[in-house]
Amino acid sequence: MDVECPYPGLAAFGPEQARWFFGRDALVADLLARLDRRLLGSGGIQAVVAPSGAGKSSLLRAGLLPRLAASALPGSHRWPVMLFRPTDDPIGALAAQLSSLTGADQAETAERLGVDPAAGAAMLADYAGDDDGMRVVVVVDQFEELFTACDDERCGRRFIDVLTRIAGSAAARPAGVVVIGLRADFYASCAGHPGLRAALEDSPLLVGAMSLAEVREAIVYPAQDVGLDIEPGLVELLLRDLGSSGGPGEGSGAGGRQEPAGYEAGRLPLLAHALRMSWQQRHGATLTVEGYQATGGIQRALATTADQAIDGLDAAGQARARAVFLRLVRIGEGADDTRRRVAWAELAEAFEEPAVTSAVVDVFTEARLLSRHTDTVEIVHEALLRGWPRLRRWIDADRAGRVVHQDLEEEAAAWERADRDPALLYRGSRLEVVRTWAASAPASDISVAAREFLAAGVRQHRRTARLRAGVIAALTVLAVVAATTAVLAVRSQGEAELQRDTATYNRVLAEADRLADTDISLSAQLTLVAHRMKPGDDTYTQVLNLRHTPLSVLLSGRDTEIDTVAFGMNGRVLAAAGSDGHVRLYDVADPLKPRPLGRTPAEPTDGFRKVAFSPDGRTLAGAGNDGTVRLWDVRDPARPRPLHPLPRRNESLTSLAFSPHGHVLAVGDTQVGLWDVRDPARPKPLARLPAPIADNVYSLAFSPDGLRLAVGDNDSTIRCWSLDDPAHPRPMGRPIRHDGFLTSVNALAFSSDGTELASASDDIRRWEPADGTMASRPLGGTSDDISDVAYSPDGYTFAGTDGRVIRLWNIAGQSELRQIGRTLTGHTGRVKSLGFSPDGRTLASGSEDGTVRLWNVQAGRLTDRSMALNKVAFSPDSRTLAAFDDLYPHVWDITRPTRPKPLGLFPTWPTDKAPAINGYVAVDPGWHTLATIGDERDGNRSIRLWRLRGPYITERLGPPLAPRDSFQSVWFSPDGRLMAAVTLDSSVLLWELTDPAHPKGPTVLHGPSEDIPSPAFAPDGRTLALAVDGAVRLWDVTDPAHPSGTRTLPDLPDTATSLAFSPDGRTLAGTVDRWIKLWNVAEPVRPPQTLPGPDDGLGAVAFSPDGRTLAGAGYDGTVWLWRVLGPGHAELRGRPLNGHTGTVSSVTFSPDGHLLASAGQDQSVQLWELDAESNIRGICSVTAGAMTPDAWRRYVGTDASYDPPCT
Known part of the structure; x- marks a missing residue:
């Protein structure tokens, strides 16, 4: 049966595929409504903004255009369409469209557009003639090409001017409907042009998930x-x-x-x-x-x-594929990388043997990864840049070199177009930089034209050098006399500069440490300055620490304090309000790049105490200090529309809250009023809570199911009400007393599952609302006035204000909370309001200092509801991470380490339940077999084996092992062939698992002992090191049925807690109390090197895959790193890594060496990216705005000119 494929793959849907374009009806309707409004009066360019891959091209081509052709707007079925991309010649591209429509000469049209920005509108007006209903639809897709493909800035600005005139304004009838599709990370690039800035401020359509x-x-x-x-x-x-x-x-x-x-x-x-x-x-x-x-x-x-496409090529084809793809990518500088459209002639002529290039392009075109048009070639979609690891590695292998190569190819092309004008050749240091890069670059990467361009520059440089040589020789004798004196002066000057630079470095690093407790974002910037001045171990480990510290993006400051913040529209919009009578709305869809959207009209009020979005994001409510509750329609957040306010009762409004289903609005003053707001334009009173309440209601909170309302007053009392019938609320249980120094209950919040209620006054307390008992001891801080509290949506994190700072606690299944990392610092006034985004990754805070900050609160931390974690393991491809507690394994997809995705327990496949465990879990390095220790009916704890397929348990393998023994830990050899287990009496047993369904053994390797043994397999799986009874003994386990002890390593005063072999098997590391010992296995008689660790002691140790780094797990919550210098020899690397709030139980490196994972008693896993530059980019994405010129002068000094580290 021949079935047509209705899915386009990476390519965008086109108009001809509109019949298969589903899921965007609401967005298309929204876009049409905006266009209709512009045609009726406002005019202007309509921007459609989206992240790469969100579907904006399909929305325009298969959503908008077919609807216009079907008369979605009056008369639109008659409107001609000009659909195009800017390319590297936007004026030429527009001229081609206009000439095709009007019949005008294309070259003359391009020339006319180049000198007269009104020419395009005039041509379309002439085309329409007297037909008032005629419009031309101008859709410019991939508008970011204006900044990536077009090198002529003047041409780009002229193109924007032409579009602006075509789109018209409120004062000028639009000649056409102009829609641009823009990638979100080029938003800032558009802000420099008034016409585009207006389009982006005037109701842009944001395309999200x-x-x-x-x-x-x-x-x-x-x-x-x-x-x-x-x-x-x-x-x-x-x-x-x-x-x-x-x-x-x-x-x-x-x-x-x-x-x-x-x-x-x-x-x-x-x-x-x-x-x-x-x-x-x-x-x-x-x-x-x-x-x-x-x-x-x-x-x-x-x-x-x-x-599959590249593996099907021979070696020459694979090398050419690499070169071709690198030419089809533009390296982003300040933005993400983008695809690049290249002329086929340029690509064919770039390399020798064009037939090889053509064959490569044909293979990838057949795979629908490249798109070959009549005369151009390009990558089908930028998703390939992120989704193909091999291409990502090609790009990242030499990013700086790629930028040099990119510039070289573009300059060479310009040289060719200018008939090889010598004035365009590279000179001086620029020539030297490119020559140095080209000398080490694969010759196949550089086009013929670029090589000739570079060679011409070298020849010109040599000619110039020969001319200089004669003059230089004549001056040499005089120079020798002066040189002797100058050398001494230069040497003295160099020493002075070195001393000055060292002093500046030390001062900057000290200021970074000092500011860590008051302004962590500025502290981070100063650390990056120090790292750039003198990259070393101290700054490297500090960079890693900062990446795991919540940092904040600062929204524009205001002259008045911020009293309230709230997320709406599923976290895409943030509202902030204070005492100036406005509520300001921000686009925070990308919390790293927030931007203002609009604000409510000024109201005759002293400001707003509280704002809240309805759950559907359509309505915003504000409790004014003048006693009035105001409502706005914010479906277009750039243009909030006032609705009828609620009737005013008094001037004591303090709080308000929407119910989770959005039907009820609760308003607090001297009592609590409930309103039916299903139609927010016509709110109806439902009820007022009848029970006596003190002078004022201070706080309100709905339970997640909307059936309970908690009310806090200024008499230390919290009451809960049943809202089964909102028109007839009923009191629930007895009142809860939050007695303390203060009497007001400033804030209330329910946990995401509704089982806890938190209250804030002079401290923070967590309650079980069913009976009013406290769920944990009160949480205090340095301040005696806590303004706000909030639970994260996933229920793992709790936030509370504390004067000028914010504290985070881990609440995953704990009665006693553990604070997570450092306090959040940066505000200079009291923090008054908090709010988590719906995805829990961002925390917004508003302060008396007039600022709003957005905090990245996850910062490399993986948390799950579990007991303390005792082991962590990576999958062989480094894309999945498992952490084990005493009951269950927990798994995350870490394909994107900065956005890990929980997969829950080891998922079973297809429907079986996860195994019951009580004690210990281990997975073999190949992730083929899972071993669990669990309770049997006779009370013993046996080992069971399970088959894995990826992260899925597929079946149980055989009966329990050694059911008459009780086990406490189990270990696999690196090849998965052997398994060692430690019993409760500290015996060590050994099995062969060549067939895991039928294990052979056990063999008793060591009998009962008073010490708990620590085993470790060598990389080849033939040697097992065992630390027990105050000695480390090496066993030959080549034949696991007949193991033999080979030798004992010296100088172990006590039993080691943990052992680990280096990847080459030449070094064995062991932890003893607060010390780490390193033995050279090849020379067992030599005493080990002893290195100090944290005072509280060290537990687990692990080597990186390349053997150059050793990590140790500290009992004080730190992770220590050592640089391995050779067999049995290492040195400490920088400062300890701080991320845990309890003992670190396990450390391990990913097989690809890019990540280090640590698991702890605080129920969290910290995922450390080890590449410094990757961490620096992450820090810069959040804190770039903190290093102002004034901060530079104050903390770096005036000896160095202003040069922030994130430019």
């Missing part, structure tokens, strides 16, 4: 259109792998508004590609789970396709 229901539509409806069936379970599997979640009925908010599906918007191309590949693997007319899994799934399908 689809809702759960919309993603289902995008998967299911195209298949139905072509007669494809979808196997049950496949849609749910696709949603899970995409990052969506939820069961039937989820994804729709109040009023039918769709809630986001929880995936990153840029992952849509991965879904589209996986669907197309699944279609190729279909069984008849059915898309199957098996076919989908054969593609590698959403995460790996793209990489699988690309790898």
Whole structure:
């Protein structure tokens, strides 16, 4: 059966594929409404802004244009369409469209547009003639090419001027409907042009993630259109792998508004590609789970396709593919990398043997990864830059060199266009930089034209040097006399400069340490300054520490204090208000790049005490200090529209809150009023709480199910009300007393599961609302006035203000809370309001200092509801991480280490429940076998083995091992062939697991002991080191049925806590109390090197895969790093890493060496990226604005000119 494929893969949907374009109906309707409003009066360019991969091109091509052709706007079916991209010649591209429409000469049109910005509007007006209903639709997709492909800034500005005139304004009738599709990370690039700035400030359409229901539509409806069936379970599997979640009925908010599906918007191309590949693997007319899994799934399908394409080439073809792809990528400077459209002639002529280039392009075009047009070639979608690890490695291998190469190729092309004008050749230091790079670059990477351009520059340099040589010889004799004196002066000057630089470095680093407790973002910037001045171990480890510290992005300061902040529209918009009578709205869809959207009109009020969004994001409510509750329609957050305010009662408004379903608004003054706001334009009173309340209500909080309302007053009392029927509220239980120094209950918050209620006064208390008992001891700080508290949506983190700072606590299943890391510093006035974003990754804070800050509170930390974690392990491909407590393994997808995705317990496949465990879990390094220690019916703790497939448990292997013994730990050899286990009486047993379903053994390696043994296998799996009874003994376990002791290592005063071999097997590390010992295994008689660690002691140790770094787990919550200098020899590397608040139980490196994971008693895993530059980029993305010229002068000094580290 020949079934048409309804999924375009990486390519955008076009107008001809509109029948398969589903899931964006609401967004298309929104865009049409905005265009209609512009046509009726406001005019101007309509911007459609989205992250790469969110689907803006498909929205424009398959959503907007077909709807216009179907008369979605009056008369729009008659409107001609000009759809194009700017390319490297935007004026030429527009001229081609205009000439095709009007019949004018293209060259003359381009010349006319170049000198007269009104020419385009005039041509379209002439085309329309007297037809008032005629408009021309101008859609400029991939508008960011104006900044990546076009090198002529003047041409780019002229192009924008022409579009602005075509789009018209409120005072001028639009000649056309102008829509631009812009990638979100180029937003700032547009702000420099008034015409574009107006478009971005005037109601831009932001394209984000689809809702759960919309993603289902995008998967299911195209298949139905072509007669494809979808196997049950496949849609749910696709949603899970995409990052969506939820069961039937989820994804729709109040009023039918769709809630986001929880995936990153840029992952849509991965879904589209996986669907197309699944279609190729279909069984008849059915898309199957098996076919989908054969593609590698959403995460790996793209990489699988690309790898298969390149692996099918010979060695020469693979080398040419690398060179071709690098030419098709533009390295971003201040923005993400982008694809680059290249002329086919340029690509064919760039390398010798054009036939090889053509064959490579054909292979990747057939795989739908490259798009070859009549005369150009380009990567189909920028998702390939993120989703193909091999391409990412090519780009990242020499990023700085890629920028040099990029400039070289562009300058060479300009030289060719100028008939090889010598004035364009490289000179001086620029020539030397490029020559140095080219000398080490693969010759196949550099085009013929670039090599000739560089050679011409070298020849010109040599000619100039020869002319200088004669003059220099004549002056040499005179120079010798002066040189002797000058050398002494230079030497003295150099020593003085070195002393000055060292003093500056020490001062900057000291200031960074001092500011860490008051302004962590500025402290981070100063650390980066010091690292740039003198890269070393101290600054390296501080950079790693800072990446694991919550840092903040500062929103623009205001003249008045901020009393309240609130997230709305599923975390895409933030509202902030204070005493100036305005509520300001910010776009925080990318919390690293917030921008102002709009503000409410000034109100006759002394400001707002509290603001809140309705759950569907359409309505904003503000409790004014003048006693009035004001409502706004904020469906267009750039233009909040006032609704009718609630009737004013008095001037004592203190709080308000929407119920989770959005039907009820609670307002607190001297009492609590409940309002029906299902129609926010016509709110209706429901009830007033009848119980006596003290002078004022200070705080309100709804439970997550909306059935309870907690009310805090200024008499230290908290009351809970049942809202089963909001028109007839009933009191629940007895009042809760928050007695303390203060009498007011400043803030209330329910946990995400509704089982806890937190209150803030002079301290913070957590309650069990059912009976009013405290869930933990009060949390105090340095301040005696706590303004606000908040629970993270995942229920793992709790935040509370403390004067000018904010504290975070880990509440994952603990009665006694542990503070997470450092306090959050940066505000210079009291912090008055807090709010978590819906995804829990960002915390917003508002302060008396007039600023709003956005904090990245996850900062490399993985937390799960569990007991203390005792072991952590990476999958062989470094993409999955498992952490083990005494009951269950917990698993995360860490393909993107900065955005880990929890997978829960080791998922079972397909439907079995996870095994019952009580004690210990281990996984073999290849992730083929899982070992668990669990209780048997006879009371013993036996070992059970389970087969793994990736992170999935597929079956139990055989009966329990040694059921008459009780075990406390289990260990696998690196090749998974052997397993060692320690019993409760400290015996050590050994099994052979060549066939894990039928293990051989056990063999008793060591009998009972008073010490707890610490085993470690050598990398080759043939030697086992065992620390027990005050000695380390090496065993030959080549034949596990007959192990033999070979030798004992010297100088072990006590039993080692942990052992680890280096990857080459030449060094054995062991921890003893607060010391770490290193033995040279090849010379066992030599005493080990002894290095100090933390005073509280060291536990686990681990070597990096390259053997150059040793990590140790500190009992004081730190992780220590040592540089390995040779067999049995190492030195401390910088400062300890701080991320845990309790004992660190386990450390391990990822197999690719890029990550270090540490697990602790604080129920968290810290995931450390080890590349300094990657960490610096992450720090810069948050704190770049902290290093102002004034801060530079104050903390760095005036000896060095202003040069912030993140430019």
